[in-house]
Amino acid sequence: DELLVASGGTLVQPGGSLRLSCEGSGFTFRMYWMHWVRQAPGKGLEWVANIYQRPIQPSYAESVRGRFTISRDDARNLLSLEMNSLRVDDTAVYFCARGKYNFGSSYLDSWGPGTQVTVSP
């Protein structure tokens, strides 16, 4: 079965940094787009970033561009999100998700359970 497991979420102070990881299994990881999506407490879903293969560059939501960096290690089936200059409004559950892309159509067909990031003094 396809499985995505995110880890690394914790309590961090404003201005701090954190690295999230997501390990995929049960599918050919390198063939898929991978995404991070977050959900602040009591709020809706917010897409954060995605990554595929070079030469396609990763894409970011405007709210995190310049502060967050998405990366992948296909040899280890690992997706990462490096988060810098964290703000209180970055507090959320962060989900990693597998994406499918086909001539403009892009959707997320498998999700991990999420990891909690709390940014607070």
Added chain:
Amino acid sequence: DIQLTQSPSLLSASVGDRVTITCRASQGGDHYVAWYQQKPGKAPKLLIYDASTLQSDVPPRFSGSASGTEFTLTISSLQPEDFATYYCQESKNYLMTFGQGTRLQIK
């Protein structure tokens, strides 16, 4: 950037009811909308992609349709397990956008 506006934000219905949730895109052109179901404390689950294609293992009481920039998710006969929050989603130029969500609650 494309904006997706869902309506209603809150929907009260009973088991057996037929319900429809609408998602409107802010721009014209080609659209490929997906729909997700999320239950409290859980990750979202893909229901429909490309506006009307049912994801495998999703019951056929769920359906999707499109007309111009308006997209609808219909549940033909509500079951107890369908009470949840539903989100539409689209992607343009590799950037992804979600609607604000529709919470479906028991009347």
